[in-house]
Amino acid sequence: MARESKAPSERTRVKRLNERAVYDRQGIDAILDAQPLCHVGYVRDGQPFVTPTFQWREGDHVYFHGSSASQALRSARDADVCLTVSCFDGLVLARSGMHHSANYRAVMILGRPTLIEDPELKSTLVNNFIEGLFPGRVETLRPNNAQEIKATSVLSLPISEASAKVRTGNPVDDEEDYALPIWAGVIPLHTTVGTAHDDGRILDGVEVPDHVRNFGKNMF
Numbered sequence: 001m002a003r004e005s006k007a008p009s010e011r012t013r014v015k016r017l018n019e020r021a022v023y024d025r026q027g028i029d030a031i032l033d034a035q036p037l038c039h040v041g042y043v044r045d046g047q048p049f050v051t052p053t054f055q056w057r058e059g060d061h062v063y064f065h066g067s068s069a070s071q072a073l074r075s076a077r078d079a080d081v082c083l084t085v086s087c088f089d090g091l092v093l094a095r096s097g098m099h100h101s102a103n104y105r106a107v108m109i110l111g112r113p114t115l116i117e118d119p120e121l122k123s124t125l126v127n128n129f130i131e132g133l134f135p136g137r138v139e140t141l142r143p144n145n146a147q148e149i150k151a152t153s154v155l156s157l158p159i160s161e162a163s164a165k166v167r168t169g170n171p172v173d174d175e176e177d178y179a180l181p182i183w184a185g186v187i188p189l190h191t192t193v194g195t196a197h198d199d200g201r202i203l204d205g206v207e208v209p210d211h212v213r214n215f216g217k218n219m220f
């Protein structure tokens, strides 16, 4: 994969172990699309908060949403945030404690999210999020009503100042330590999608849809 070697800004330039940096959009988008869980960091009254939530990407923006009453969403609006997405791919066991590590893919996006005001756009975006996870589901659902849309805030963050960092592979030990009788290597980690179960109130004749059966094939 062709790699963009330049960070979009000095503050997103990976300094520590910069050979693990990825700045091209293809690499960044692949991580964003692989993991809907994100953490949004922001400062409210001098206190840093890091709130876990869902993110989804559409083109050059990531979106996150929640209750309009959410302190996190109210604080993040028009404020400086750092949105982080990370995939934990493995534990790396070395021949010394300090060389233990992790395999991972992570993205950090800096910027100022804007609030989506238009109710129709808000509803479309939330539907896009559902559709992205479960293709074909939205057309099977009761449409969102005005009260639900009002009670939901959707924030949009441009992917303009972003970096990714990726570690893969074996532990890197001090050369002399390879002579030691110690097991070293990698324990791969994967997110496992379990078997879906219904909520016990399914009407007769309603089958498990394909978007449930096939969930997660291209994620994590």
Ligand SMILES: Cc1cc2nc3c(=O)[nH]c(=O)nc-3n(C[C@H](O)[C@H](O)[C@H](O)COP(=O)(O)OP(=O)(O)OC[C@H]3O[C@@H](n4cnc5c(N)ncnc54)[C@H](O)[C@@H]3O)c2cc1C
Residues within 6 Å of the ligand: 011, 012, 013, 014, 015, 016, 017, 086, 088, 101, 102, 104, 105, 106, 107, 108, 162, 163, 164, 165
């Ligand atoms: C599961 C896991 C375990 C880790 N364990 C360690 C560990 O034991 N020791 C360690 O030093 N690091 C570890 N890291 C990497 C860690 O995320 C940081 O990259 C590292 O601590 C360097 O931080 P820094 O602030 O000095 O980075 P700097 O290189 O100074 O960061 C400068 C800029 O680079 C970008 N950047 C930095 N880190 C990341 C990242 N992870 N993803 C995307 N962009 C990034 C950001 O834009 C940041 O503002 C781990 C990461 C994961 C996901």
